[in-house]
Amino acid sequence: MALGERPSVNYEQLIKTDRVHGRLYYDPEIFRDEMDKIWHCGWVYVGHESEVPEAGSYVTRQLGFQPIIIVRDQERNVNLFLNRCRHRGNTVCQHEHGRSNLLRCEYHGWTYSTRGELVVVPYAEGYDERFQKQDYGLTAVPRVGFYRGFIFASLSPTGISLDEHLGGAKEYIDMFVNLSPEGEVELRAGVQKAKYRGNWKMMAENSVEGTYHAHFLHKFHFDLIKARAGVDASDPKRAEVWGHIRSLPEGHMVEDFRPGKRAPGVLAKIERFPPGVWDRYVKAMEKQYGKESAHKIIADDSQFVFIFPNMVVLQTHVRRLQPVSVNLTHLYYQPALLKGVPPEINTARLREHEYGFGPAGFLSADDLEILERNQLGIEARANEWLLLARGIHREEIDERGGSVGHGTDEGHLRGMWRHYKRVMS
Amino acid sequence: MGIKRQQIEDFIYREARLMDEHRYDEWLALWTDDAVYWVPSNNDELDPMQSVSIIYDDRGRISDRIDRLKSGMAYAQKPPSRMRRVVSNLEVEEGGNDEVTVYSNFVLTEIRRGIRNIWSGRTVHRLRMENGDLKMGFKKVLLLENDTEIPSLVFLI
Numbered sequence: 227m228a229l230g231e232r233p234s235v236n237y238e239q240l241i242k243t244d245r246v247h248g249r250l251y252y253d254p255e256i257f258r259d260e261m262d263k264i265w266h267c268g269w270v271y272v273g274h275e276s277e278v279p280e281a282g283s284y285v286t287r288q289l290g291f292q293p294i295i296i297v298r299d300q301e302r303n304v305n306l307f308l309n310r311c312r313h314r315g316n317t318v319c320q321h322e323h324g325r326s327n328l329l330r331c332e333y334h335g336w337t338y339s340t341r342g343e344l345v346v347v348p349y350a351e352g353y354d355e356r357f358q359k360q361d362y363g364l365t366a367v368p369r370v371g372f373y374r375g376f377i378f379a380s381l382s383p384t385g386i387s388l389d390e391h392l393g394g395a396k397e398y399i400d401m402f403v404n405l406s407p408e409g410e411v412e413l414r415a416g417v418q419k420a421k422y423r424g425n426w427k428m429m430a431e432n433s434v435e436g437t438y439h440a441h442f443l444h445k446f447h448f449d450l451i452k453a454r455a456g457v458d459a460s461d462p463k464r465a466e467v468w469g470h471i472r473s474l475p476e477g478h479m480v481e482d483f484r485p486g487k488r489a490p491g492v493l494a495k496i497e498r499f500p501p502g503v504w505d506r507y508v509k510a511m512e513k514q515y516g517k518e519s520a521h522k523i524i525a526d527d528s529q530f531v532f533i534f535p536n537m538v539v540l541q542t543h544v545r546r547l548q549p550v551s552v553n554l555t556h557l558y559y560q561p562a563l564l565k566g567v568p569p570e571i572n573t574a575r576l577r578e579h580e581y582g583f584g585p586a587g588f589l590s591a592d593d594l595e596i597l598e599r600n601q602l603g604i605e606a607r608a609n610e611w612l613l614l615a616r617g618i619h620r621e622e623i624d625e626r627g628g629s630v631g632h633g634t635d636e637g638h639l640r641g642m643w644r645h646y647k648r649v650m651s
Numbered sequence: 652m653g654i655k656r657q658q659i660e661d662f663i664y665r666e667a668r669l670m671d672e673h674r675y676d677e678w679l680a681l682w683t684d685d686a687v688y689w690v691p692s693n694n695d696e697l698d699p700m701q702s703v704s705i706i707y708d709d710r711g712r713i714s715d716r717i718d719r720l721k722s723g724m725a726y727a728q729k730p731p732s733r734m735r736r737v738v739s740n741l742e743v744e745e746g747g748n749d750e751v752t753v754y755s756n757f758v759l760t761e762i763r764r765g766i767r768n769i770w771s772g773r774t775v776h777r778l779r780m781e782n783g784d785l786k787m788g789f790k791k792v793l794l795l796e797n798d799t800e801i802p803s804l805v806f807l808i
Contacts, residue, residue, distance in 0.1 A: 416693045416702040421800035446724040450715060556800045561703045573700045577707060586690065586706045588719060591803040595727035 235259060241647045243640065244615035248604040251425040257552035263650055264535050265290030267382045269391040271537035271546060272296065274560075275304055275375045276412040277323065282340055285323045288548055289379055294367055295319050296377060297329070299340035306367035306379050307342050318364065329364070338364050374403045375410060376537075376544075394474040394626040395533050398482075402528040402539050407510035408566035413544060415576060418559040418584030422594040424601035426536075426549040429557065430642065432593055433538045433545070434481040434530040437471065437633040438616070443596055447588050469529075471617075473628040473641020477534030477649075484526055486633065503570045510566060532638075534645060542579035553601050557594075559584050614639045653749045654780060662778060662785045663738055663755055670807035671734045675717045678807060683781060683788040686710045690808060695793045705797060705804060720805070727805040732763040734806060738774075750779040750788075761806065768802060771795045 235256055240247040250256055272287050273296050284297035286309055293309035295318065309317045311331040318331045318338065328345065330337040337346035342364035347353070369380040371388025373396060378388050392399070403411050422429070432439070440448060469486035473479055511520035531539040538545035548556040561579045563572045582589040604610070617635025624630045631637035662681075669678040682688075690706040691697055699707050708716060719725045736759035744752040752775060759770040777789035792808050794801075 416697060418692050418703060418705060419798065419800040421802060443726065446719050446722050559703075569700070576699075576701075576703050580704055580707050581712065584692070584703070584705055585801050586804040588715075591727040591805045592725070594803045595729075 235650075237647050237651045241643050242611075244618055245611040245613050246643055248607070248610040248612060251427060251601065251604055252552060254552045257425075257549070259650065261290050261549070264646075265549070266292065267380065268385065268535065268649065269369075269371065269378045269380050269388055270535065271376065271533060272306070272379045273377045274411075274413040274544070275372065275377060276410075276414050278304060279414070280325060282325045282327045283323070284319055284326070284329070284340075286317075286319050286321065289367065289381060290549075292381065293317055294379070295329070295364070297340050300327070301341075303341075304370075304372070304377065305340065305342060306370045306377070307364035308367065310365065311336055312344065312362040312364065336362075342366060374399050391476050392533070393476055393478070394624075394628065395476075395478040395480070395531060398480055398529050398531040399533075399539060401523070401526060402531075402562070404515070404523050405528060406564035406566055407507075407514040409514070410565040411562040412565055413560045413562060415561045415563050415572075418587075420557045420559065420585040420590065420594060421550075421555065422557070422597045423554055424597040425553055426547050426555045427646075428597040428600055429538075429547055429555060429593075430479075430532055430535065431639055432597060433540065434471075434479045434532045434638065435636075437469070437481060438636075439596075443592050444589055447582065450588075469633045470630050471633055471635050471638045472624060472630050473638045473644075474624075475627045475645070477642045477645030478628075479532040479638035479642055481530035481633065481638075482630075483529055499570055499574060503568045506568050507571050514566075532642075534642065541582070542575050543583060545583075559590070614643070654751050654778065654785065656743060658785055659743055659751060659753055659778065660741060662787075663741065663753060663776065666776075666787070667736050667738045667757070671736060673720070673728075673731055673806070675720055675807075679714065679717045681787055682710060682713055683779070683786045684710050685788055686713060687789045688713050689789075689791045690794060690804075691791070691797055693798045695797075705794070706792075706808075720807075725805055727803040730763070732761045732806045734759060734761045736760070736770075746777070748779070750777055752777050759808070770808065772797075 240250055270289055272289055272294065273285055277285050278296055278298040281298055281300045281302060284295055287294050287296060295307045295309045296304060297307070298304050309319055311318050311333065313331065313334055313336045316331050316333040318329050328337050328339065335346065335348040336344065339345050344359045344362045347359060367379045367381065368383040371378045373388065373392055376399065403409060469481060469483035472482055508520065508524065511524060514520065515523060528539070528541065530541070533539070536547040543559050543561045546558040548558070550556055561576055563575065580587060584590055614636045617631040617637055621629045621631035621635060621637040628641055629637040666678065666681055686709065688706060688708040689699060689704060692703055692705045720728060723729070736757050738755050738757045740756040742754040746752055755774050757772060757774060761768045761770060772792055772794040774793070775791040776787050778785050778787055
């Protein structure tokens with residue numbers, strides 16, 4: 227094999243309708259292939275407009291393995307650039323977030339505007355006439371898309387539009403955002419950072435699968451809900467309690483609680499709002515959406531959503547997955563504040579969030595543990611298939627092109643892997 | 652001051668040992684009813700009413716945390732971490748109402764499943780006498796790691 231050439235992986239052999247092979251989680255070659263084909267090619271969630279509120283506000287992120295800057299310019303447009311000086315390749319922005327009207331590389335002082343133009347080159351007379359500043363602006367991320375404030379990016383100049391990529395997932399983003407009477411969420415309440423020693427796809431698979439694993443892994447939390455809120459959601463045999471599990475085209479997954487009797491917002495009822503707060507919220511919602519719609523939005527609450535390959539929209543927060551290596555993943559849990567609500571509602575959302583999520587949250591901590599055990603388990607190299615057959619006999623094809631099944635089924639995972647195989651092959 | 656430095660030191664060191672040794676009920680008994688247990692995220696000084704924390708517990712939630720650890724269903728502590736922490740650099744500030752604020756630094760070695768994690772930071776305790784016993788009404792743990800990606804934090808910090 228020539229230098230730099232890679233053996234091609236036969237994904238057809240590793241991904242079957244009802245099972246996937248363990249190698250997909252531990253082979254560094256496959257991980258590198260994923261970085262190229264998924265993370266450095268497809269749409270990836272990178273941030274939210276509220277994280278760069280003012281002209282000059284910026285955040286630095288990774289798009290796959292590539293460092294990027296998300297910056298708001300003086301015309302209030304949000305621009306995405308590779309965080310790489312055009313001179314010698316140094317990173318231009320060092321902080322995770324900051325504000326500056328000029329972006330200056332500290333190595334040799336090359337300075338860029340928030341629109342990416344190269345505006346200052348020290349000792350410019352050292353270059354001849356072939357050097358033109360306009361040729362050396364920051365490199366824009368080839369494609370950027372926005373939906374309800376969320377920012378997605380792709381390093382590929384061609385491919386399907388963000389609209390096509392999100393498809394049916396937009397409806398679920400809408401539900402989450404519409405809980406604000408102004409129709410906006412803000413990711414300005416900080417971030418919990420966590421990591422686990424496991425492959426990134428394990429978190430993808432774990433994130434919206436609460437209905438099946440919750441009764442075992444999260445039993446303590448369910449018992450707490452029962453004790454606090456008087457809602458017993460602990461019997462998986464009572465099918466009427468459960469919602470649907472959905473796969474959507476493009477690898478997205480949804481746990482849709484609406485068909486069931488249990489609303490995910492039940493956790494919120496653990497919190498006791500001061501008198502009048504909830505009424506003020508409902509009134510603001512009614513004013514914005516009309517009485518009937520407002521009550522429906524509040525009753526539906528939000529569903530649990532995974533947007534391929536790295537975004538989880540769940541109850542209180544938006545979660546971003548960042549692969550580090552084949553068996554190490556970083557996680558960023560950012561609570562979503564609802565714009566235009568009494569401040570007590572957002573504070574309660576923060577407390578509700580901390581209860582369940584982040585490195586010390588009652589739900590997340592167990593999830594992180596179980597994913598690490600999973601990575602250890604698949605080191606056993608016999609009977610290497612991971613079974614995804616639950617509900618294969620009872621799933622239905624959704625009119626939106628995905629599948630819909632019982633809340634404890636694995637049709638959503640089969641859907642994600644169908645998409646994965648298509649992208650990787 | 653009604654509270655002697657020796658009592659304060661004894662309290663702080665004992666609290667550290669109870670956490671190291673997973674002595675959950677004894678640790679829980681150190682708290683007042685109006686307790687606040689706070690581990691900020693990102694930044695030591697963010698307003699917890701407007702920003703997320705790693706932990707922001709009232710007394711009820713501290714109890715839930717302990718119940719969970721005792722339930723056998725806190726899987727991130729199955730098996731439990733082995734821990735020892737060193738607490739030092741104690742500074743005491745007197746407040747009103749027989750309350751003292753205690754600042755200290757800690758370094759904690761945690762070993763679990765063959766992996767060693769070093770945790771470190773600064774702790775602010777507010778202590779007061781209640782029925783003859785020193786109790787903590789407020790504890791804020793300023794983790795040095797609070798703005799980096801950390802593994803699960805389920806043991807007592």
